[in-house]
Amino acid sequence: MIYFDHSATTHPYPQALHTYQEVATKIFGNPSSLHSLGTQAGRILEASRRQIAELLSVESSEIFFTSGGTEGDNWVLKGVAFEKKAFGKHIIVSDVEHPAVKESAKWLSQQGFDVDYAPVDKRGFVQVDKLAQLIRPETILVSVMVVNNEMGAIQPLQAIADLLADKPTISFHVDAVQAVGKVPVSDFMLDRVDFATFSGHKFHAVRGVGFIYKKSGKKITPLLTGGGQEQDLRSTTENVPAIAAMAKALRLTLEDQEAVEKLKSMRDVLAESLASYDGVTLFSETGEDFAPHILTFGIKGVRGEVLVHAFEEHEIYISTTSACSSKAGKPAGTLIAMGVPTSQAQTAVRISLDTSNSMAEIEQFLTIFKQIYQKTEKIRH
Template sequence: MIYFDNSATTMPYDEVLDTYVKLNQRFYGNASSLHNFGGKAEQLITKAREQIADIINVKPQEIIFTSGGTEANNLAIKGTAFQYRNRGNHIITTAIEHPSVLEPCRQLEEMGYKVTYIPVNSEGIIATADVEAAITDETILVSIIHVNNEIGSIQPIKEIGDIVKKHSKIIYHVDNVQGVTKVPINLYENSIDLCTFSAHKFHGLKGSGFLFKRNGIKLDPLISGGNQEQRLRSGTENTGGIVAIAKALRMSENSHSQNKHTVHSIKSYLVEELSRIPDVVIHSPKQSSPYILNFSVNGLKGEVIVHALESEGIIISTTSACSSKDKTPSKTLQAMGVDEGCAIGAIRVSLSNNNTMEEAEQFIKVFKQTVDRLLTVVRRHK
């Protein structure tokens, strides 16, 4: 099998799975318990927090463990909105955010908050001037995705941070789920207050992630109970999952350093070969994440291509995994000005550091044969 759907999820490292199993076998005590057996679990969590903080160059107390990216995004957005509602009720985000940002924003709109959705250009990039122009006296939060999960476009995070930091009452949140270990970012230098991470995007385990919360930023908790995670995320800690995050993050960072040039070469090869196919339209901009490539085949639906390639042992996707079953045109592509017919046919190839050039060559070979066969059938029935 050739697995090219790494933006949806990645295969956990064997070492990560081994760590998770061993911890749950040997140190299954409740980290909140008073006895030493529970204390050992707490020590492991503390160590993992320190390791993660060291890797992303922040302070350990700025790491809040969650069940993943969706919860972290919700905590960042709703937690800010509720905590600082006396400051104002205006939020700024983009038109191409992940659903775990867009849906909380829509919920807040129903509660009386105002949300500005910054448009993107044909390459899926927002203009920093639009962000600056959207800021009002009521603005309390700017939430921007770092790397778009469908097309791989990279937003000007630092430039936006420079704008936001001029306004002391505005909190700056970045969804870094698709960027971590792939597109480097410095949280402090970019003036980021809140940042979202999800472990299963970097060969960790599903159901685990964390939110960076800069010291001094306050949030209203979404889950109350046992007062874990600085009272921001109650619930018995997932000790094995948390330690596995640290393991996966360290291994993925090392893998990126060793294999980033290979990934760049693979994407360049795919773009070059796909560009030679007359019916293919590439949507990912030239300056985008080397791990994501989005394109359409004129005359074919994305889901038809996905299933046809799966029968050949190749796994790709249409839009994001959270939206792929809706069978509606990609909102990201429509926001870029792509027409509905082309948008509904979009597919995504997403890479990891484990993929090889040989896999890319086999993909192109099978893809050409598959598209030729499918288009022949479509034209025969016209």
């Protein structure tokens, strides 16, 4: 089996699974309980929070645990919108955001908020000058992802941060779900960023756990009310084993100094080989402003889902666009925003790599690709 769908989910590190099992078995108390078992769980919870904060160079009081990226994006967009609605009801999100952001923005528009979508250029990057034109006195939130999950474009966050530097009343949120281990933390945890979203299963933790960063002093409406956990902002018993495993996975991921170069090498071999086929369109690029692990391409005239299943017959697993949209059969929303015709966007498939992949797997993929490509000759002509 060759697994090339790591942007959808990663396999948990063995060390993270070991941590999960140890904590779940030995430290099973509720961290809110007053007895010693609760105290032990509370210590693990706060130690995990401190470790995550240190890895991101922020304060532990700025880390809040969630169930993952979708919850985090929903919480930030809706929580900031309702917290700041007295000051304005205008929100800007980029036109290539993950559905967790775009659907939250759509929902807010149905609740009386005004939403604008910042356009991207033909390469998939937010046009900062166009975003600037959308800002109004009543703008309260700008949300832009770090790494586009469909094309791999690393968005111009510093330029957006500079644009917002003299606009302190506008909260700046970044979706960092695809960035961990692929982009230096310092490139997206900027001083101007007020909120950031993370999902554990994207960096080898277990599913169902994540966190948000909320800059000290920034306000957000509580997501869940009840027992007062997470500084009374997300009331539910914390998933301590998963949180401890996530802290371990984050440390291991960020400590892998050779990861980016290995990913680039594999991606570049793929890109160079695929580009040699006349009937192949490369939608992603391989420059420094693209993430090292994502490569999106298509075979002319062949729908993406057909190609996904063709590779699956050889136990090679790739994806159409984002995992959250692929089952709906929708073309890559990012490609549509980039101005790519729908018929061409429908051919798109995504390879997303991990350091657990090898150059031998790349070579095997290319061998199988050649066979599949030859079978599509009648379709292409």
